[in-house]
Amino acid sequence: MIEVSGLEVRYGAVRAVRNVSLHVGQGELVTVLGANGAGKSSLLLAIAGALTPSRGTLHLAKKDVTGYSPERMVRLGVAMVPETRDVFPDLTVSENLRLGAYIRRAQTSAVNADLQRMYTLFPLLKERQQQAAGTLSGGEQQMLVIARAMMCDPKILLLDEPSLGLAPTIVNQIFEMIVELKATGISILLVEQNATKALQIADRAYVMRLGEIAAQDSAAAIAEASDLRAMYLGG
Ligand SMILES: Nc1ncnc2c1ncn2[C@@H]1O[C@H](COP(=O)(O)OP(=O)(O)OP(=O)(O)O)[C@@H](O)[C@H]1O
Numbered sequence: 001m002i003e004v005s006g007l008e009v010r011y012g013a014v015r016a017v018r019n020v021s022l023h024v025g026q027g028e029l030v031t032v033l034g035a036n037g038a039g040k041s042s043l044l045l046a047i048a049g050a051l052t053p054s055r056g057t058l059h060l061a062k063k064d065v066t067g068y069s070p071e072r073m074v075r076l077g078v079a080m081v082p083e084t085r086d087v088f089p090d091l092t093v094s095e096n097l098r099l100g101a102y103i104r105r106a107q108t109s110a111v112n113a114d115l116q117r118m119y120t121l122f123p124l125l126k127e128r129q130q131q132a133a134g135t136l137s138g139g140e141q142q143m144l145v146i147a148r149a150m151m152c153d154p155k156i157l158l159l160d161e162p163s164l165g166l167a168p169t170i171v172n173q174i175f176e177m178i179v180e181l182k183a184t185g186i187s188i189l190l191v192e193q194n195a196t197k198a199l200q201i202a203d204r205a206y207v208m209r210l211g212e213i214a215a216q217d218s219a220a221a222i223a224e225a226s227d228l229r230a231m232y233l234g235g
């Protein structure tokens with residue numbers, strides 16, 4: 001589905017992502033792990049088209065999409081949920097979700113069907129559909145931004161640290177949500193610092209360190225590599 005090859009992302013002289021190659025197959029859930037500053041967000045932003053790589057290529061379903069704008073990437077089915085967890089605070093849950101479908105203006109009935117599909121998958125959002133998004137808890141806001149990203153009917157979902165700053169029970173809910181989304185057949189690239197939880201739900205994993213891929217394997221194999229965890233993932 002997505003293939004990244006030899007990718008480099010720079011901020012001036014800082015090389016945040018160095019020679020990174022990875023792929024995510026159709027329906028696969030792949031996690032990218034790594035400590036603070038490893039370059040995980042920069043990698044995701046480059047895949048979403050929000051940062052232009054200084055080297056390397058990005059292919060989506062075999063098509064070269066290197067350097068495409070974020071809007072073009074969304075239209076091609078790449079949706080990103082950034083670390084910042086931004087909702088439109090004064091708009092309701094339902095209005096926030098509809099805004100996620102802005103690229104599909106002409107397809108009202110399909111958008112309505114997807115809205116109902118999100119409410120079925122995530123009943124908590126249905127209960128709160130008329131509530132202002134700014135009054136939701138942190139975990140509920142995280143659910144909302146993920147569901148909103150799904151409203152553009154993506155083929156691949158890029159998630160940047162969805163568990164960040166949330167209490168353990170809420171983290172479990174978010175991870176259950178991700179598992180439910182995977183069951184719909186979508187591909188997911190999940191960036192996490194919570195290695196234990198991410199490795200429980202992922203098919204494969206990459207470990208980033210100082211901008212590079214330090215290790216890659218099945219999630220089960222990475223979970224068992226205790227030396228790797230101690231070195232790069234904080235135990
Ligand atoms: N806008 C920026 N300008 C300059 N340097 C940046 C910028 N954004 C990130 N960096 C640098 O790039 C490197 C990688 O940052 P990035 O945010 O991609 O890491 P990360 O793995 O997502 O970290 P975290 O887990 O803390 O979110 C860091 O050294 C960071 O300081």
Ligand SMILES: [Mg+2]
Nearest residue numbers: 040041042083
């Ligand atoms: Mg980050």
